[in-house]
Structures are given as structure tokens and as C-alpha cells.
Amino acid sequence: MDDDNMKLRVVYDGPALDNNEMDVRDLAPALLALSDVFDEAARTIYGKDVRISVKVNASFRAGSFGVDLIASSSFTQHLINLFAGNAATATCNIIGLVGFGCVTGKAIKKGVTQFITWxxxxxxxxxxxxxDGKVRVTIDEEEQIFDLLVLELYQNYKLRQSLERVIFTPLEREGINNFAVTLDGGESFVSISKSESILFKVGSPDDRKISESVTEKALQLIDISFNEDHKWRFNDGTSTFHALVSDKKFISDIDSQAINFAKGDILLVSLKITQYLQLGGIKTSYEVIQVKEIINPARQIDLPLEE
Structure with a gap:
């Protein structure tokens, strides 16, 4: 197992920190989230066997509120060989792709942080x-070159959530106006202002549709809603669920009282079933796109008609 260490200083600045004090309820979650950012970046870049640890290195510094940390990566020798790299550059690469430093020449490496603000x-x-493993990104008439891995990290929801807790959440507090990171003792900083921090707030990713089908089903009415969303409750003999009723003719006939039905009646319908992949698993939605027949479930004895 090989290790490498890099020192970085995280600084929060603003009137609320004039006494060089920061509420531990703000600091602790931010530092834990920073560890999660690096750990998730390491897994994305190098695989699940790579871990990044972040440890407090020294006492808090005077001026604003800063804390010195050590970030180190560890992974097996076969992974070092596989990526044609060495342990001495792994942490720098990860920190750089996150966008917290690692100077290339005289320019700060552009990472996720710079991508989000741009x-x-x-x-x-x-x-x-x-x-060369990079991509050209075009927005409006502007172009920027980034590592492909920066885009992969940008799309990593878990990493983005952690980055939000490092930057946006503390700066949301009154009197904390800036977040900064330095790797060289303060000679250069990657800095985010309060006005920029809102860019790091991440919403839930859009659900991805994975299947859709339309089938004929007999559904028993459990609960009827005449709200605008027309979400009714049905039972198909196996389970109970809510379904959107989008058959406009059926809704129009209800409004004009052209049809009558009651709770417990059975509708023979065309039912659209759509499944989405979302955080935490699969979500299924139901939509009644056509009501073909209304069936009264009361049993009737057939007339003994001659065949």
C-alpha cells in the first residue's frame, strides 16, 4: 500500500468570523463533506479501491477562520501500475480535478469548481x-477546455451534494461571505464568494425513463379526485395505486354528467405504465389514457336463453 500527503488550508471569511471563531455545527459538517468530496472523486477517477483521507494537521490560523488539513490517498501497487502513475501525484490529481488547486505551471488546474462557476x-x-483526453465545452459563444474527468465529476450527484455542503451551506449563514482553499500557504487561493456560492446548490437529478408500456386493464375505483391533477386511486386485484386520468372525453363526460359511476365500479381502461430510474431505486407511474367501459360489479344471473 502506498500513500501520499498534501497540505491544504481551508478558509472561511466574513464579519461573523472576526474573532477567529466558527460554530462547530457549521465547521464539522463542512469538513466531513470535504472528505466525502475527495473520496467520491477518488472512486470516480481511480476506482472503488482508492480512498482519500482528510485530517486536521494544525491549530486554527489567525485571520478569518482557517484550518490546516492533510489529504492523502492510498491504493495498492497494482493500481499505481495500471494507471501509469505514482502515489506522489494521486492526491494532487484528485484535488486539481475537484478544482481546489495543484498549480500547472503558473495556472491553477481547472476542475469542477471552475466548471460550475464558468x-x-x-x-x-x-x-x-x-x-488528449480533454473536451471542448461551448456555452453561448464561449468555449473552454476541460479534462473529460471534470465532466464526470460534475455529473456525480453524491460529489455535488458534498460540494454543496462545503461551499453553499456555510456561506448561506449570515456573516460568512467567502470560502477559499490554498495549497501553498496563502500565496494563491481558489476562492468562492457568497454570490457565487448559490451556483453550488444542486437539485435532484432528473429521473431517467427506463421502460414504458400500454396494456388493457380492469381497475376498480377506490377513490375519486376531481382536483385538476385527476389522480385517482385504483385497485387492479393485486395492488392499490394512484393513476393520472388523462382521457379528455371521459373527463368531459363526467363534467357534463353524461355518464354515472360510483366508488367500487370497475373501469376497463388502456393503462400506460412508465418506470423511471431515480435516486434510491425505481419509480413507477400510472396513467389511464382511455376509459373503454364502465362495469357495475354487482353480479347478475344470466337469463336462461335458448341456444
């Missing part, structure tokens, strides 16, 4: 792969 809530027009 996008500034705008829609991406195109992403064009380049032969």
Missing part, C-alpha cells in the same frame, strides 16, 4: 471530445 447556470450548447 457555466453560471447556463445551458451547454455542445461538448466536443479532443484527442
Amino acid at each position: 457555466i453560471n447556470g447556463r445551458k451547454i450548447k455542445s461538448v466536443d471530445p479532443l484527442p
Whole structure:
């Protein structure tokens, strides 16, 4: 097992920190989230066997509120060989791709942090792969070159949630106006202002549709809603669920009292069943797109008609 260490200083600044004190209820979650950011970035870049640990290295510094940390990565020798790298560069690579430093020449490496602030809530027009493992991203008439891995980290919801807790959540507090990270003792900083911090707030990712089908079903009415969403409760003989009723003719006939039905009646319908992949598993939605027949479930004895 190989290890490498990098020292970084995380600084929060603002009037609330004039006494060089920060509420532990703000600091502790932010530092834990920072550890999660690096850990998730390491797994995305190098695989699940790579871990990043973040430890407090020294006492808090005077001026604003800063804490010195040590970030170190550890992974097996066969992984070092596999990625044609070495343990001495792994942590720097991870920190750089997150966007917290690692100077390349005289320029700070552009990572997820810079990507988020550059996008500034705008829609991406195109992403064009380049032969060197980088991509050209176009927004409006602007272009920027980023590592492909930066885009992969940007799309990692768990990492983005942790980054939100590092930057947006503390700066949401009154009197905390800036977040910064330095790797060189304060000679250069990656800094985020309070006005920029809102860009790091991440919403839930859109659900991805994975299947859709339409089938004929007999559904028993359990509960009827005449709200605008027309979500009714049905039972199909196996389970009970809510379904959107989108058959406009059926709704119109109800409004004009052209049809009558009651709780417990059975509807023979065309039912659209859609499944989505979302955080935590699969979500299923139901939609009645056509009501073909209304059946009264009261049993009747057939007339003994001659065949």
C-alpha cells in the first residue's frame, strides 16, 4: 500500500468570523463533506479501491477562520501500475480535478469548481471530445477546455451534494461571505464568494425513463379526485395505486354528467405504465389514457336463453 500527503488550508471569511471563531455545527459538517468530496472523486477517477483521507494537521490560523488539513490517498501497487502513475501525484490529481488547486505551471488546474462557476447556470450548447483526453465545452459563444474527468465529476450527484455542503451551506449563514482553499500557504487561493456560492446548490437529478408500456386493464375505483391533477386511486386485484386520468372525453363526460359511476365500479381502461430510474431505486407511474367501459360489479344471473 502506498500513500501520499498534501497540505491544504481551508478558509472561511466574513464579519461573523472576526474573532477567529466558527460554530462547530457549521465547521464539522463542512469538513466531513470535504472528505466525502475527495473520496467520491477518488472512486470516480481511480476506482472503488482508492480512498482519500482528510485530517486536521494544525491549530486554527489567525485571520478569518482557517484550518490546516492533510489529504492523502492510498491504493495498492497494482493500481499505481495500471494507471501509469505514482502515489506522489494521486492526491494532487484528485484535488486539481475537484478544482481546489495543484498549480500547472503558473495556472491553477481547472476542475469542477471552475466548471460550475464558468457555466453560471447556463445551458451547454455542445461538448466536443479532443484527442488528449480533454473536451471542448461551448456555452453561448464561449468555449473552454476541460479534462473529460471534470465532466464526470460534475455529473456525480453524491460529489455535488458534498460540494454543496462545503461551499453553499456555510456561506448561506449570515456573516460568512467567502470560502477559499490554498495549497501553498496563502500565496494563491481558489476562492468562492457568497454570490457565487448559490451556483453550488444542486437539485435532484432528473429521473431517467427506463421502460414504458400500454396494456388493457380492469381497475376498480377506490377513490375519486376531481382536483385538476385527476389522480385517482385504483385497485387492479393485486395492488392499490394512484393513476393520472388523462382521457379528455371521459373527463368531459363526467363534467357534463353524461355518464354515472360510483366508488367500487370497475373501469376497463388502456393503462400506460412508465418506470423511471431515480435516486434510491425505481419509480413507477400510472396513467389511464382511455376509459373503454364502465362495469357495475354487482353480479347478475344470466337469463336462461335458448341456444
